[in-house]
Amino acid sequence: MKKITTGFLSVTAWILSCTALSGVNAQEGIYIDSATWALRDSPRAKQPTWTLSIVPTAKGRSMGEQEFAQAFEELSRNHSQDWQWRVYDRGVMQQQFECHARYTKEKYDWNIEPFRPSVPDQAQLWAEGCNPIDQQSIDRLNQIAAGDESGSTLLVGMRLAENLTKRYYDTRDNCGTSNRPAFLCSGIIMRVVDRAKVNPVWNTSRTSQKEGHKGVSFSYMRTDTKFAALAWHNNSGIIFFPKLSAPAGKSNPEVLCAFPVDAYGWHRTDGPCDKPENSCRGKGITTGAQWLAHFRSPGAQHEKCGFDVSKNAKDNNPAADFMAIRDAMKLLGNDLFDQWNELVLYPWQQNTPETVPLEAFFYSGQGVEEARKNQTDFYNQAGRVIPIVRITLPASFDRRDPPGKVDKSEARFDFFAVDQAIIRGTAAPSARCANYFDSANWITRGTMVSLSVVPSACGRYVGDADLDNAIAELMHKHGLDSQWTTNDGGGMRAQLECVSRYARDFAQWNLEAFRPKLSSEETRLASCNPS
Template identity: 35%
Template sequence: MKRILVLLMAGLLISCSSSGPPPTEVAVDSPTAARSAPLAAATTGTEVAAELERRYRDTRDDCGAASKPAFLCSGIILRGTEASTSFDAWNPSPISVANGGVSFTYLRSDYKVKRLAYTYDSGFIFHPILSNPPGKLFVEILCFFPVDGDSNGRSDGGCGAHKEYPTTSRSCEEQSPVIDTAAKWQAKYIASGNARAKSMCSFNVRDSTNTASAPRFLEGMRAGRLISPDAFNTPNDMKLKTWAQNIPLQLPIEAFFYTKPTGLAGAQFYQQRFRALTGITVPIISIPLPQTLEQSATFTYRVADQTL
């Protein structure tokens, strides 16, 4: 996968900033839009909303090879955050600096969640690695918990053993016997009772796992479905490698978002602060999350939401 990423860094021409006069409101939730080819350059807020919808509806098993897990090209990788004048939302927290991993949530139409961690209602979205814009940091995805795995209490980027269950909570491939299928993960989850969050294992999907990465992520997605509605009611935890502080211009931020009206002010704060630091206006996208398994998330760009 590393060789592929090197080639992509030279060839991709995607930008995350918004420009040009967009329409007043565009909601993109049609199956036709979801089946269309990837946008060559999502530069306006309208195009960003369309691209997010396309990826949300893209339910592929991998990105063309066993070494290219689905999150490299499909789904939405987002982080719920809190607006504050004391810190920038895109900077890793002290816990993330200490353990080496930052928590994100993975959204896709076949892997729905009704809320974000800590009930956050705003945050930011990263470009998937296979469409990372030129000059932006490639942030490695380390592991995936089908539901919240209390990763702040774990070692190894938040992917390893939990301090309270040092043996039973190790990464899935380190379990004895190895947990390499959704059914095995489900069985361990059920057997752990009230200790599920702290004793569950994560699916290691690091670049170094090569051809094991895509199958592992797929089994992780399947495991979440097996414990429905738990994985809908409690958000999953995708751990990304901690990046340096105060490098907003290098981060692959595709959009800021809010999930409820109460989150709009936070998203606007991020947009203003990011523009002040970088000179780039990243669009704000409204993403109401489904409240039932029959519903889906929608992606809407509104001019009135922007702090232009």
């Protein structure tokens, strides 16, 4: 059989030959058709949690109670060594499994989570929908979100980039109620910082602390509130956790007001936010269209109104006011697309790195050296490694690239080992494979440079739950190689995922660093070789 990199026809034929087996997980058996790990939102835990999603076989759905232990043993044999199970486990997976087998057997999939607590009996477990939770569970999840899950900067960084991407594409209108604006649970809250003016960068400027002018400028990025330039064309800064997913023990600086474009705060006589009578709602402006009409009136650009989105907002509907910002930006489209929006946050306590809700350092363009200094400063003061992510800003408001090509109208969030000043650890605890690759070497084929990897017997069956560990192994060994760093398109992980699914039996897998980061489906359609 030819290598996957030799052409579309050979790969297509190989995929078609496997179609009959596509619904079968070779590691499962009599009672379980498939079982896969996925991150799922947990409203009570206020953050995504690892869920083992189980699809039972027909026999599994009809089994009697005397078979429960045997069915769970089948599940445990195949997945109890997965790091998600071992890191989170509180010993109640079997209790949840039996609850689903007893009470929800007709449901398509059964979702069980290792972090959940034990309850006295099945009746109480069923009363909680087979998914109990207690404060100890929430505290443990908050510890993990704070970075205690693993000593691996590589794994934490890759998951961070995935979470940022997920929030970027989360276009909800609110976080459950009209007084909970979308920025509390979705999107990216980011602040550019010039180290020459504010150092350390997780502090605020002196101006923002002055009475009558208290407020710290941030921007908010989501696929429906995107922009092509960072504030004042700086190229590095910080990202805060959304309030509803911030780890325990972190401060929660309130978002006071928001503007669809830069607020020009130094021109504002009322301070960074308007007095109530001068706010948008005070002027009778409640929609994006009304704001844009006001903004385009003579002389209004330096006097543009802001929307009160604070918890004390007069109309008690800050979620709708925040969506007016989204609507105004959509109406602007490519007009002023190179101008950022602005959120004003209340200043937080200074020189307290342990409580600042810092999720990431970021850079764009040539800002990586500044980001590395920021990461090092934080590590020296707080003893924790906060990952650096690279943000590629969108080039246009509307998509102009065909399917299968990188969509340059969307922002990208990437984690690269070479960007980090500090890398700690190499893999998550209890990785399933002792090593995922027997060898990995750079080769040249014509003008193309590839990382030619030979998977180990265990690594050849890498699944979704193992993918982070597998790519971390490659990054640890080769992520700083010039062949990777000088032409990194961000697509190595997606290629590895693709070949591990569709070219599992090939003697070696060839990965190219220049290939772009696309979705799993787009990468598959490109025969695992997107360009």
